[in-house]
Amino acid sequence: MCGRYVSIRSDADLIAEFDAVVAGTEERYEPDFNVAPTKPVRVIVNRPLRDAGGAPEPAPTRQLRVVSWGLVPSWSKDRKGAARMINARVESVTEKPAFRTAYAKRRCLVPADGWYEWQALGGPVKQPMYMTAADGHGLAFAGLYEFWRGDGPTLTTCTIITTPSVGLLGAVHDRMPLVLARDSWTRWLDPAVADPADLLTPWDEAAGEGIEVRPVASTVNSVEHNGPALIERVEPNPTPETLF
DNA sequence: CCAGACGTTGTT
C-alpha cells in the first residue's frame, strides 16, 4: 500500500517538473523524509485559478498546492475519518461513495521521491523497506482531492490510489501506490475527462528494474523521526543469527 | 418516507 513516503524536492523543482505554478497561501513546505497520514502534503491539481474578484478563469491551470493527507468527503460530519482514507483501492475507486465523485472530477498527482513498505517477516517484527526510482527521478502517485467545509477555512484533503504490487515489489508487500508515467499526467489531471479508466493500471516500469528496493532502519517507524538517514540502506533485521 | 452508511490495511 502506501502509508508513508518521502517528498524532498524543492517547490521550484516540482513546478518545473510538472509545469505548474505555486498556488495557495499555505506556509512553505519543508523537505519531509517521513510523510505520514494527516500531515500536509504537496499535490499537483489542475483547476481554474480565481481572478482578483474571485471569479474563476475559463481554463484550468496546473497548481502546486499543500493539502492534508487523508480524504474527507464533502458530506462528512467531521474530519475525524481522514486517517482511514489515506488510500483508495484502484479496484473500487470508481464506485465507492467516498471516492467516486473525486475520481470523476478531482484527480491530482502526488509528487514523491519514494515510499516505504513494512515487509512482514512471519513474526511480530517487520522490516521497513524504501522504494525509489532506480535512476533517481521523481515519482508521481495517482491521487484524488476533496474539499470539506466545516467551521473555519475550507479543508482540502487528498488520498493516494493503491494497486496490486507488480513484479519484484510483490515480495515486499501485496499493494503499492499507483505510479503514473509522465505521458499519463495530462489526461489524469484533465478535469474534462470523467473516467480515464485506461490509466488505472500498474506502472510497467515498476515490474522490472525501474524501482530500487532497500531495507532501512526501523527509526522510520515513529513519525517523530525525520531526515536523510531514514532512507539509507541498512542490513535487514533480524539477521539469521539473532533468531536464536 | 427517514435513518444510517459512506474506507483501507493486515492478520489469522
Added chain:
DNA sequence: GTCTGG
C-alpha cells in the same frame, strides 16, 4: 451528496 435498508 447519494445510496441502501427498514
Added chain:
DNA sequence: CCAGACGTTGTT
C-alpha cells in the same frame, strides 16, 4: 503506515 491510548459520573 506505526505508536500509543484505551474511563465514568454529574453539572453547566
Added chain:
DNA sequence: GTCTGG
C-alpha cells in the same frame, strides 16, 4: 482488540 493521532 480497536481506535486515534501523527
